[in-house]
Amino acid sequence: MLYRVARKVGLAGPSKTADYFSDLVETIICQQLSDKAGATIFERFVNLFPQQKVTPGGVLALTNEKIRSVGPSWSKVNYIKNLAAQVTKSSLKLNTLHKLNDEEVISQLTKVKGIGRWTAEMFLMFSLGRKDVFSHGDLGLRRAIQRLYKFKHPPSQKKIEKIVAKWSPYRTYACRVLWRSLGES
Secondary structure, three states, rough: OHHHHHHHHOOOOOOOOOOOHHHHHHHHHOOOOOOHHHHHHHHHHOOHHHHHHHHHHHHOOHHHHHHHHHOOHHHHHHHHHHHHHHHOOOOOEEEEHHHHOOOHHHHHHHHOOOOOHHHHHHHHHOEEEOOOOOOOHHHHHHHHHHHHHHOOOOOOOOHHHHHHOOOOOOOOHHHHHHHHHHHOO
16 A cells, blocks of 8 residues: 555655754754744744854854744743753763664653654654654654545554554655655645
8 A cells, every 4th residue: 555655656765964953953843833834934043043054052142032033932942942952061962873773862862851752753764864763643644544544533553553563674764655645635
């Protein structure tokens, strides 16, 4: 079933980036927002920085009001500042995360207030380029599975786990296909 959808919408795999701090800030900003709204707010946020380079020190130098003025909620402003502080004082060592396994990365990231499992899983997929990640907390993925498998009601996590187990060790690819399928009618 997923193969048929992948042929229709195209196959995309995980991606890797080098700017882990900026990626995490973007993911925090985009939490519970549409892609378009999140991208717009993040673009405004990036424009607050010289040469559009988001850094922990740069974040800490901005007032909460300045960050809030470009769109993030007050709670997200606090989460972004907290992340910057954790990185600055080396409580979170972003440059070593690529050496850890998935659960260790999730454990490290979720110690930071404002970063939950979903944010950590997005980081694994879109920043570290991990190939076998599925985010049970992602509403879009759950909707796509419901639609693809023609469930009348949202499937339970147990049912979803049974389905996605078949896609291992390439669950990130499956996620990308599922997300793309949501744009199809």
